[in-house]
Amino acid sequence: MQNTDEPLIYTIKGNLPIKDLNYSHSWEDTDTYMKFIETYTLDGEIVKQSAHVYIKQGQQLNSELEKI
C-alpha cells in the first residue's frame, strides 16, 4: 500500500506541503547575542519565519564605595 501522506508545515497561509516551500537559514553572531533564523518562502513570499536568539551575556552594575 502506498503512503500518500504528505508532510505539511504551518504557515501564514495555513498548512502547506513542505516540498512546495523553499527553505533557507541564516546566523548572526555578535558580541552580545547569537541569532538563528529559519525562513520558508512560497513563490518568493515569506510564509513562515522563526527566530531564536541566544543572549550570550547579561548586564552588570558596578557598585563603588567612596572613601570617607
Next chain:
Amino acid sequence: MANTQAVPKTFRLDLLNGLHAFGTSVVRGTTAADAFKAALYLATATINADSTAYTATGEVSGSGYTAGGIAVTNATAPANTGGTGVVAFWTPSASLAFGTVTLSTSFDCVMLYNNTAAGKNAVSVNTFGATTVTAATFTLTMPTNDLTNGLIRIA
C-alpha cells in the same frame, strides 16, 4: 586583623532580594518573589536605560502576541556563588518563548519588568538586532546563570 572598607558581599544579593529600602518603598503583602514579564519592542522604539517601566508605546503587535508580553519563569533565586561572592546575579530559569506569532514589523528589543509592582518597573533591556517572525516561534535563550554571564549582575 585589620579593617577594610567595603560594600558587603551580601548587600548586592540583598538588593536583588529586595531587603533594603533607602528611600520610600512599597508595602509588600508577601515574602514571595515578584512576578516578572517580558515585552518586545519595535526597532523604531526608544527603550533604554532611561526607560523606567513597562510601556505599550513602541511595543510590538501582531497575531499571537498579547500586549504586555509573556511571563518570565523565575524558579532560581538570586545568588552570589561561584567566585569570591562579590557578584550577585539572577537570570530567568527558562527561555522566553513567544508562541506562534506573526510580528511583521522589525523588533529588536526585550524589556523585563516587574509585573507585581504597581508601577511595572523595568528590570532589564536587551537588544538582539532587527527581527521579524511569521507564523512561528520567537525564542530568547537566557545566558548562563553565573557571575560572569547572568542576565542581571551586581558587582
